[in-house]
Amino acid sequence: MFGRLAAQRLNEIRTSIRRTTQASRSFSTALNYHIDTPDNKTDLPWEFNNANKEKVKEILSFYPSNYKQSAVIPLLDLAQQQNGGWLPVSAMNAVAKVVEVAPIRVYEVATFYTMFNRTKVGKYHLLVCGTTPCMIRGSRGIEEAILKHLGVKRNEVTKDGLFSVGEMECMGCCVNAPMMTVADYSNGSEGYAYNYYEDLTPKKAVEIVEAFRKGEKPPRGTQNPGRINCGPEGGNTTLLGEPKAPPCRDLDAAE
Ligand code: FES
Structure with a gap:
């Protein structure tokens, strides 16, 4: 029984890795070259405001x-x-x-650096973590739910220009996997924000997207009400008392 479940899980992970590899392969070529387009060519003026x-x-x-x-x-x-x-x-x-x-x-x-986007992104650029801990905890399902909800493929921008969905590798938040970050470009560099949304489920991720659409700022961090920041779900199970002071030599005592 255990063997069958383990084999099934292994297959799911293999399929997920295969999908990830295929998607990254098509994306990585786009990272390596530039072709002039009407809104992206050298003779267009650009300067810092x-x-x-x-x-x-x-x-x-x-x-x-x-x-x-x-x-x-x-x-x-x-x-x-x-x-x-x-x-x-x-x-x-x-x-x-x-x-x-x-x-x-x-x-x-x-x-x-994949944090630099060389093609247009949405005002809210959603980056779902694709690395192993998040993947095992269901990040592929989260990405699929968002893409389906927005009706776009990875790296496409929605018709209203509001959203795009990309993939990022480990963002150092594996303890609260699965997670995504939202780069908020809706208010220029003054209002720029780059926030993590953690302990996601597909439903929760879609709710966050809809909150942004309404102009809200959904609370960042863990989306699991049973967890405080990165603490264990349901509260601490160890180190419950006041920490003891470290033992110190009594410097006044005679040697
Ligand atoms: S694997 Fe997703 S944050 Fe580390």
Whole structure:
């Protein structure tokens, strides 16, 4: 009986891994090249807005003036926030100009890190964790439920421009798996938020999506009412008393 259940579970996991691999394969090619489109080409002007020009100065002040290129990641992040969640090639060129490097140096960074989106995303970009602990706890089902609810494929944007769904690898929140993060680009870089939603079920994930659609800010963190933050469900089972002070030598006592 146990053997049959284990084999069944193993099959489910294998199928899930196969699906994940296929999906990532089709996505990874999109990460590696750029083709000019009317809204994403080098001759389109792009610059940081006035508020962000101040932030650029602040970011640059964290690095020695002869190591400006070290600021490339925070600057790309700022550019992405300003640009509604994605980086057109002209924004990457603007960053290259600020840090005084050849544009290819910036493209290398933007294409390496999957947090940088080089095609349009929704105002709310939903990233479901695809790594093993979340996958075993049902993240594939959560992604499927959201995609079905929104009527899109992975990395597509809904017609109203509100939502897109992507995949991210482990976001360090495995204790409350399965989880997704929501990058909120609905209010420019000033109102930008990047929040975790944990202990998800497919139903709960869809409810969170609908709350965003209504302009609400659903409470982030664990969605399991039996858990406080990352504590065990139902409360602590160990370390229940006041911690004892560590033993100390009495320095006044005679040796
Ligand atoms: S595996 Fe999902 S947060 Fe670590």
